[in-house]
Amino acid sequence: MADVADLAGVHTATASRALNPSTSRLVNAATARRVRTAAEQLGFTPNTTARSLRTKRSFTVGVLLPDLTNPLFPPVARGIEEVLTAHGYTALLANTDNDEAKERLRFEALRGRQVDGFIVGTARRKHPLLDDARAEGVRIVLVNRTTDAGSFPRVAGDDDAGMRAAVEHLAGLGHRGIAHLAGPQVMSTGVTRARAFREAATSAGIPVARSPVLPTDAYTVQAGAEATRELLDRHPGITAICAGNDLIALGALHELRAAGLDCPRDVSLVGFNDMLFADEFQPPLTTVHVPHHALGAESARLLLEWLEGDGGPDGPGAKTVLLPVRLVVRASTAAPAAG
Amino acid sequence: MADVADLAGVHTATASRALNPSTSRLVNAATARRVRTAAEQLGFTPNTTARSLRTKRSFTVGVLLPDLTNPLFPPVARGIEEVLTAHGYTALLANTDNDEAKERLRFEALRGRQVDGFIVGTARRKHPLLDDARAEGVRIVLVNRTTDAGSFPRVAGDDDAGMRAAVEHLAGLGHRGIAHLAGPQVMSTGVTRARAFREAATSAGIPVARSPVLPTDAYTVQAGAEATRELLDRHPGITAICAGNDLIALGALHELRAAGLDCPRDVSLVGFNDMLFADEFQPPLTTVHVPHHALGAESARLLLEWLEGDGGPDGPGAKTVLLPVRLVVRASTAAPAAG
DNA sequence: TTGAAAGCGCTAACAA
DNA sequence: TTGTTAGCGCTTTCAA
Numbered sequence: 238m239a240d241v242a243d244l245a246g247v248h249t250a251t252a253s254r255a256l257n258p259s260t261s262r263l264v265n266a267a268t269a270r271r272v273r274t275a276a277e278q279l280g281f282t283p284n285t286t287a288r289s290l291r292t293k294r295s296f297t298v299g300v301l302l303p304d305l306t307n308p309l310f311p312p313v314a315r316g317i318e319e320v321l322t323a324h325g326y327t328a329l330l331a332n333t334d335n336d337e338a339k340e341r342l343r344f345e346a347l348r349g350r351q352v353d354g355f356i357v358g359t360a361r362r363k364h365p366l367l368d369d370a371r372a373e374g375v376r377i378v379l380v381n382r383t384t385d386a387g388s389f390p391r392v393a394g395d396d397d398a399g400m401r402a403a404v405e406h407l408a409g410l411g412h413r414g415i416a417h418l419a420g421p422q423v424m425s426t427g428v429t430r431a432r433a434f435r436e437a438a439t440s441a442g443i444p445v446a447r448s449p450v451l452p453t454d455a456y457t458v459q460a461g462a463e464a465t466r467e468l469l470d471r472h473p474g475i476t477a478i479c480a481g482n483d484l485i486a487l488g489a490l491h492e493l494r495a496a497g498l499d500c501p502r503d504v505s506l507v508g509f510n511d512m513l514f515a516d517e518f519q520p521p522l523t524t525v526h527v528p529h530h531a532l533g534a535e536s537a538r539l540l541l542e543w544l545e546g547d548g549g550p551d552g553p554g555a556k557t558v559l560l561p562v563r564l565v566v567r568a569s570t571a572a573p574a575a576g
Numbered sequence: 577m578a579d580v581a582d583l584a585g586v587h588t589a590t591a592s593r594a595l596n597p598s599t600s601r602l603v604n605a606a607t608a609r610r611v612r613t614a615a616e617q618l619g620f621t622p623n624t625t626a627r628s629l630r631t632k633r634s635f636t637v638g639v640l641l642p643d644l645t646n647p648l649f650p651p652v653a654r655g656i657e658e659v660l661t662a663h664g665y666t667a668l669l670a671n672t673d674n675d676e677a678k679e680r681l682r683f684e685a686l687r688g689r690q691v692d693g694f695i696v697g698t699a700r701r702k703h704p705l706l707d708d709a710r711a712e713g714v715r716i717v718l719v720n721r722t723t724d725a726g727s728f729p730r731v732a733g734d735d736d737a738g739m740r741a742a743v744e745h746l747a748g749l750g751h752r753g754i755a756h757l758a759g760p761q762v763m764s765t766g767v768t769r770a771r772a773f774r775e776a777a778t779s780a781g782i783p784v785a786r787s788p789v790l791p792t793d794a795y796t797v798q799a800g801a802e803a804t805r806e807l808l809d810r811h812p813g814i815t816a817i818c819a820g821n822d823l824i825a826l827g828a829l830h831e832l833r834a835a836g837l838d839c840p841r842d843v844s845l846v847g848f849n850d851m852l853f854a855d856e857f858q859p860p861l862t863t864v865h866v867p868h869h870a871l872g873a874e875s876a877r878l879l880l881e882w883l884e885g886d887g888g889p890d891g892p893g894a895k896t897v898l899l900p901v902r903l904v905v906r907a908s909t910a911a912p913a914a915g
Numbered sequence: 916t917t918g919a920a921a922g923c924g925c926t927a928a929c930a931a
Numbered sequence: 932t933t934g935t936t937a938g939c940g941c942t943t944t945c946a947a
Contacts, residue, residue: 238940248918253942260942265916282688286634287940289625290923297689305650308852314644315671322670322682327689330669331661332654343661349621350636350666487856513647517826519858577924587934592926599926604932626924629939 238283244275252276256283289351298540299347299355300330301340307456307484308513309529310358313380316533317356324541326353333359335455341366348375354540356533360384361423374550376543380536383425383557390543390553392536392560396426396509397433399525399562403479403507404437406523406564410572412477412505414447418464418489420456420481427452430481430509447474453485461488469496476504476573483508483515483524490518490569501571511565520568527562535560577622583614591615595622628690637879638686638694639669640679646795646823647852648868649697652719655872656695663880665692672698674794680705687714693879695872699723700762713889715882719875722764722896729882729892731875731899735765735848736772738864738901742818742846743776745862745903749911751816751844753786757803757828759795759820766791769820769848786813792824800827808835815843815912822847822854822863829857829908840910850904859907866901874899 242252247268254260255272264272275281289295300317302310318328329347333340340359344366347355354376360367362385371377371388379391407415417434420427431450438448449472453460461484468475469492480486486508493500500506500520508515508524515522535558543552581591586607593599594611603611614620628634639656641649657667668686672679679698683705686694693715699706701724710716710727718730746754756773759766770789777787788811792799800823807814808831819825825847832839839845839859847854847863854861874897882891 249940250919250942251917253940254917257942263916268916282684284629284940285689286625286628287923288942290623290629290925290940291942293923295625305644305653306852308647308650311644311647311650314669318669318671322685327668327685329666330653330657332657345621346661346666350624513645514853514856517853517858518856588924589926589935590933592924593933596926602932607932623924626939627926629924629941630926632939 238281240279241272241275241281244279245272247272293351294544295351295353296326297350297352298326298328298537299344299350299352300328300358301333301344301355302330302358303335304332305330306332309482309510311513312529313358313533316530316535317380317537318533320534320537320541324545326541328356335359337366344370353544354378356380356536356540357389358382360389360425362425362428363423376540376550376552378536378540378543380532381426385425388555390539390556390558392532392539392558393426394525394527394532394562395559396429396562399509399527399564400430400433400479401437401440402562402564403509403525404434404441406566407477407479407505407507407570408438408441408443410477410505410570412573413443414472414475415443415477415479416448416468416472416475417450417479418461418468418481418485419450419452420485421454422452427481434479449475453481456482456484458484458488458491461485462492463488465489465492466496469498477570478504478506480506480508483510483512483522486522486524486569487518490522501569502574505570505573507564507570516567518569523567523570524565525562526565528560531560577620579618580611580614580620583618584611586611632690633883634690634692635665636689636691637665637667637876638683638689638691639667639697640672640683640694641669641697642674643671644669645671648821648849650852651868652697652872655869655874656719656876657872659873659876659880663884665880667695674698676705683709692883693717695719695875695879696728697721699728699764701764701767702762715879715889715891717875717879717882717892719871720765724764727894729878729895729897731871731878731897732765733864733866733871733901734898735768735901738848738866738903739769739772739818740776740779741901741903742848742864743773743780745905745909746816746818746844746846747777747780747782749816749844749909751912752782753811753814754782754816754818755787755807755811755814756789756818757800757807757820757824758789758791759824760793761791766820773818788814792820795821795823797823797827797830800824801831802827804828804831808837816909817843817845819845819847822849822851822861825861825863825908826857829861840908841913844909844912846903846909855906857908862906862909863904864901865904867899870899 242249255269331343360382364384379389419431511524511526581588594608670682697719699721758770850865
């Protein structure tokens, strides 16, 4: 930058002012032009690191996601990245594998890198790490999952409406025995969807005995398969399954097949999320479409608003943005076999 | 850090030395302990930004990938992230969508952030952006794809061996008319696999007229479907298809179905990559498994070696690491129908 | 409208 | 073994 200033025949301070859009109006138009030309000529790229040191803003955001390898999260990450980069920010992505120790390590590393804020997709209902950080003034937006304390701005799909739509679809098809393979109850999505399932089943006039909820301990294919095995064993009368998410549904699909049951002829199945390739499964999965890209984009917007806006240290407060979801009916659901 | 030094009763320089593993042996053990205690007490996290400014090392690596939403890349990204973070580095991920302008923008933004090097998964055969940067001394390792100039260290799957295995599998099954739906010829993977296909078909004694190569212009489902339509039209005698990758294969699957053809009864199909859920397709896809996680990890190791090692500005030079692949036979391939 | 000067938090030569 | 000092590249008062 000293070189640029020299070439333009001005002081570095002037060069800095000229190059920075927000201060360039403080400098003579002709001078500014001269500086910009010089900068271009030298192929000058400002050192973001030095700027950060001075301004205490890194234009960098930490993004905590469970696992990029889970097809749910890439669209979220892209949504985040797109709005962040459009505003000159860079995302620092970290996978936590839902491992508390790993998460803490990565979180602190990102704080050491002076990120301006966090977008967190790994919230558990109890989450001291996040609570403490929030108390220290760290700016955190939650995406998808939330904590019980709920003192964070957050963006999520409308799980409640989605699960209701799923149950109503099944009930409308004539199912009178519907099980829910619930996600982990340590996560908000697990309990929200389970509660919505209970309520919807009741509304549909299905007795509790014929609408069992079996919790799993992870949103995985394997957990889904295990829960299905238990379900088949303990509730053979069931004709439909609402899975906590698509991975659990996929596990159910495998297990149904292993048990010699046809989906949807013997058992109907509804997933949740509409993740990539859910339409390629055998059979193509009926599921609740969640706009993951928009979830990411919206959470980034919320954080940006906080960082750039005048909302003060509390920013949007505990504002919740619920994005609409919709049931996508494919081939894994059908009317139950007569009798 | 001044606070830590004060609390420990030493100078900031001493505190710095004590806290930095590589210099802590320069300070009295007791003093070092005192400093560390003070740091812990104050919850001190060193400011990586300030350190970077001074040391000219950001411990940060730019990662350019086409699109995280393509199931190929998340495992690569995770592999990279895992070895990078294990060494105290952070990855800055950017999606380019194979768009040259976007790529240039993101690349320069990352350079502005003083990344120590790049891992690039978006190489085209002609790639002035990368060539110029390399000439300026930027440290870049290529993953998966390479450039024609080939002056970069790189890690890739053994495309040649993979394609040969695919063709031999099909020929072994009895196929005597095999088409290749080649990937974009502007990418190294597109030409390498196409060349390997040609050679393998020749070795298997299949005449050129019965082993057509139809290039696509993108590794996408849609491009695969279009190429398949053309194939069915122009080469109706073909009984097997080698796709340039799994997405192209998926497009072929769709198009075959649309044309009333059964896979594998009427046409056998082999993919490439063994991406997530290739085993869930209908039918489960026979494909060449590429170790994407290892590709990412290995490329990160190569870059780290360059950044930390004493290889000088040229580091590993144009070293190529080819990782072994293997054919995974599933249900999309079978012997051709008799007659 | 521009220049002078200080300083962000850290590290590295040099001196003691 | 520790302290002194300077400075990384930028921004931002303050003064001119």
